[in-house]
Amino acid sequence: MIDFLLGTAVLVLPQGNLPLLAGIGAVKGAVALKRHLSNKKGAADEAGTAAADAEPAATAARALRPKTPTPGEGVPPVTLEWSNLSCHWSSKKQKKQQRKGEPGSKQILFGLSGAARPGRLLALMGPSGSGKTTLLNSLASHVPANTGMRLTGELYVNGVQSTEANHRQAYVEQSDNFYSMLSVAETLTMAAQLQMAPGLPEASKQSYVDNLISVLGLAKSRDTRVGDEKIRGLSGGEKKRLAIGCELISSPSLLFLDEPTTGLDSFQAEKVVATLKQLASAGHTVVCSIHQPRSSIFGLFDDLLLLSEGRCVYSGPAEEALPYFEQLGHSCPAHYNPAEFVADLISIDYSSPEVEEESKARVQGLVDAWAASAGGKAAAEAAAAHKHMSRTPSGELALGSVNSGPVAGWARQFRLLLRRSWRQITRDKAAAMARLSSNVSSAVIFGAIFWRMQKKQSNIQDRMGLLQVAAINTAMSALVKTITVFPKERAIVNRERTRKAYNVLPYLSAKLLAELPVSCVFPLVFGVVVYPFTGLNPKPVRFARFLGILTLESFTAAALGLSVGAAAPNADAAVAIGPAVMLVWIIFGGYYCNSENIPSALRWLPRCSLIKHSFEALCINEFQGAEFELDEGGRGMKTEFELDEGGRGMKTGEDVLSWLSFGHTSIRKTLGSEARILGFYYWLTYCILRAGKPKFQPVEAAAAAAALPEPAAAAAPAAAAVVEEVQDEAAVAAAAAEPVLLGSS
Numbered sequence: 138m139i140d141f142l143l144g145t146a147v148l149v150l151p152q153g154n155l156p157l158l159a160g161i162g163a164v165k166g167a168v169a170l171k172r173h174l175s176n177k178k179g180a181a182d183e184a185g186t187a188a189a190d191a192e193p194a195a196t197a198a199r200a201l202r203p204k205t206p207t208p209g210e211g212v213p214p215v216t217l218e219w220s221n222l223s224c225h226w227s228s229k230k231q232k233k234q235q236r237k238g239e240p241g242s243k244q245i246l247f248g249l250s251g252a253a254r255p256g257r258l259l260a261l262m263g264p265s266g267s268g269k270t271t272l273l274n275s276l277a278s279h280v281p282a283n284t285g286m287r288l289t290g291e292l293y294v295n296g297v298q299s300t301e302a303n304h305r306q307a308y309v310e311q312s313d314n315f316y317s318m319l320s321v322a323e324t325l326t327m328a329a330q331l332q333m334a335p336g337l338p339e340a341s342k343q344s345y346v347d348n349l350i351s352v353l354g355l356a357k358s359r360d361t362r363v364g365d366e367k368i369r370g371l372s373g374g375e376k377k378r379l380a381i382g383c384e385l386i387s388s389p390s391l392l393f394l395d396e397p398t399t400g401l402d403s404f405q406a407e408k409v410v411a412t413l414k415q416l417a418s419a420g421h422t423v424v425c426s427i428h429q430p431r432s433s434i435f436g437l438f439d440d441l442l443l444l445s446e447g448r449c450v451y452s453g454p455a456e457e458a459l460p461y462f463e464q465l466g467h468s469c470p471a472h473y474n475p476a477e478f479v480a481d482l483i484s485i486d487y488s489s490p491e492v493e494e495e496s497k498a499r500v501q502g503l504v505d506a507w508a509a510s511a512g513g514k515a516a517a518e519a520a521a522a523h524k525h526m527s528r529t530p531s532g533e534l535a536l537g538s539v540n541s542g543p544v545a546g547w548a549r550q551f552r553l554l555l556r557r558s559w560r561q562i563t564r565d566k567a568a569a570m571a572r573l574s575s576n577v578s579s580a581v582i583f584g585a586i587f588w589r590m591q592k593k594q595s596n597i598q599d600r601m602g603l604l605q606v607a608a609i610n611t612a613m614s615a616l617v618k619t620i621t622v623f624p625k626e627r628a629i630v631n632r633e634r635t636r637k638a639y640n641v642l643p644y645l646s647a648k649l650l651a652e653l654p655v656s657c658v659f660p661l662v663f664g665v666v667v668y669p670f671t672g673l674n675p676k677p678v679r680f681a682r683f684l685g686i687l688t689l690e691s692f693t694a695a696a697l698g699l700s701v702g703a704a705a706p707n708a709d710a711a712v713a714i715g716p717a718v719m720l721v722w723i724i725f726g727g728y729y730c731n732s733e734n735i736p737s738a739l740r741w742l743p744r745c746s747l748i749k750h751s752f753e754a755l756c757i758n759e760f761q762g763a764e765f766e767l768d769e770g771g772r773g774m775k776t777e778f779e780l781d782e783g784g785r786g787m788k789t790g791e792d793v794l795s796w797l798s799f800g801h802t803s804i805r806k807t808l809g810s811e812a813r814i815l816g817f818y819y820w821l822t823y824c825i826l827r828a829g830k831p832k833f834q835p836v837e838a839a840a841a842a843a844a845l846p847e848p849a850a851a852a853a854p855a856a857a858a859v860v861e862e863v864q865d866e867a868a869v870a871a872a873a874a875e876p877v878l879l880g881s882s
């Protein structure tokens with residue numbers, strides 16, 4: 138009856154009554170929980186009710202987040218625990234060996250157990266290569282898939298076993314990639330508009346962003362553009378805090394940071410860690426990997442996990458680390474940086490075989506001592522206890538804030554992304570000026586070389602040469618610009634798509650539309666300068682067509698750049714691949730290689746060449762209806778191409794087109810082919826971006842993983858076994874999740 142009344146109230150209340158909805162959802166959750174606890178027999182049924190009831194509460198709680206006065210305040214407290222967490226890496230060769238039953242993989246993490254708690258800042262420390270990043274990524278379900286890594290063990294979120302990604306909340310990467318022309322406030326506002334409930338008033342979103350800016354200590358730089366290598370903007374520390382801010386938009390309970398102080402001076406590094414400490418104090422569970430911080434930063438850590446060669450050497454409160462090592466006979470000298478002291482203590486020194494032997498023995502002693510210590514035993518006992526705990530693959534219930542998709546509709550995504558792309562393009566004056574001056578200078582150089590061409594036989598070759606270099610120059614200019622910029626933008630897009638901020642289609646279409654007017658300018662400027670200088674066909678319609686052909690070609694080359702930029706693993710690879718692909722299209726561009734002489738197996742290549750179609754269209758535009766003076770003195774095209782007129786060369790433009798094998802087509806047809814190539818590259822870019830969404834490696838249950846030889850094969854059956862096993866227990870776990878939801882509302 139209570140359910141019915143509350144459910145009816147939820148249905149009839151308007152959306153504006155979010156607090157009331159949240160309250161009702163919470164009460165319903167509490168009722169379901171109480172009922173569950175008092176009647177174990179009906180647990181399974183009630184779990185369904187509790188889970189369903191939790192949804193309005195969770196939705197309302199999510200919707201209410203922006204009213205949180207201080208970021209972190211009111212987030213559901215989350216304890217993350219891990220048991221027997223191991224990581225193996227195998228190369229392809231080693232995987233083959235494993236298939237044959239032979240051993241062969243490198244172990245990076247060795248059965249680690251521990252916990253990260255709400256309100257505390259946990260630092261993962263250890264020497265270089267000790268496995269900090271691997272552990273952090275494993276805990277955040279952020280280990281990239283298909284890299285040969287295999288994770289085994291168990292992760293628990295508030296005591297509920299978590300499957301891959303459903304406990305991932307926020308992950309701040311080492312590299313900070315942003316739209317360089319947007320200010321701090323614009324970057325955060327855009328993130329808020331894309332990720333916060335669209336029904337919320339703009340004022341609520343803005344006040345959340347304002348709070349975030351002040352919590353992050355970015356008020357002074359609020360209107361400063363982020364900047365990049367070309368344009369000075371935020372400092373490294375400010376960029377890192379902005380990256381943290383972008384992650385905090387979704388009010389995550391758990392915040393993971395990979396080496397947040399790398400590349401920062403000690404002052405900036407301390408400010409970043411102080412921000413993390415503040416976030417932890419506000420209720421977040423903060424985990425970061427860090428390499429040898431200075432003592433004042435070390436003093437900010439609440440908890441410490443020390444790793445050496447993938448094994449735990451200490452895990453517990455940071456202030457108890459030095460007394461622990463002292464008790465083992467390793468005292469930190471007075472006035473010595475404790476972080477440096479522990480780093481030296483747990484590092485393996487490879488400077489000589491004797492020293493290596495000695496340091497390995499010392500580290501092994503520390504690993505054994507930790508396993509035998511009260512802390513190590515407690516972690517092992519907690520891991521053993523977890524084995525008997527309830528499991529559910531639905532860690533989402535415990536957190537209630539993992540979005541299944543973008544919160545903004547497609548039209549809104551498109552509008553917001555269009556605005557962002559437009560700002561980035563139109564504000565990047567330095568890039569525009571560089572591209573403009575490059576196009577103008579090429580046009581002037583070509584104009585000087587091909588100055589006022591006449592109608593002699595020798596000028597036929599000049600005309601063809603000019604049209605070919607105009608096609609190549611236009612294509613290369615657009616390609617190079619795109620492949621140098623797009624891979625960086627793709628990193629931002631991948632990160633935002635991991636946060637489920639938007640879909641690929643609105644992003645790509647908004648980007649292309651925003652670029653349209655600006656990208657037209659460069660080929661037009663080139664054409665406007667080069668055309669009168671060189672004395673090409675003077676008819677206005679031919680001039681207009683010349684500009685149109687170059688513009689379409691510029692877009693097609695940029696689209697090729699997008700495809701290469703989307704497919705290449707990084708900017709360096711894109712810069713290597715792009716021109717190599719373009720070279721093929723230049724060779725089959727109609728000037729260097731007559732299509733009639735191409736081997737039949739390669740005849741399809743000229744049809745795919747964006748240079749060929751542009752060159753063909755430019756030639757038809759220039760030569761159709763043109764007349765040339767026949768050569769009297771034996772120079773000109775006739776030496777290579779005896780047509781008619783008594784071997785004195787080519788009289789009409791049609792002769793030239795026929796010599797080039799371009800006589801059978803028209804500008805309309807050739808531009809149609811170019812447009813199809815353009816469409817193909819856009820479609821290819823879309824498919825690559827869609828397929829390239831970052832995928833992460835799941836953590837396999839240790840027992841199931843041990844039974845199966847092949848990592849990929851192991852994942853599915855193991856997950857299926859867990860699902861089967863938990864069906865009866867789901868009710869208990871769902872009920873256990875309720876207090877978190879109540880807390881959050």
Ligand SMILES: Nc1ncnc2c1ncn2[C@@H]1O[C@H](COP(=O)(O)OP(=O)(O)OP(=O)(O)O)[C@@H](O)[C@H]1O
Pocket residue numbers: 226245263264265266267268269270271272284285426428
């Ligand atoms: N994708 C990978 N392929 C092969 N080996 C890897 C991979 N990632 C990590 N490793 C290995 O795992 C070990 C731990 O690497 P990890 O990056 O986690 O260490 P780290 O403590 O974070 O080091 P650093 O402080 O230098 O970043 C290293 O020996 C490294 O070579």
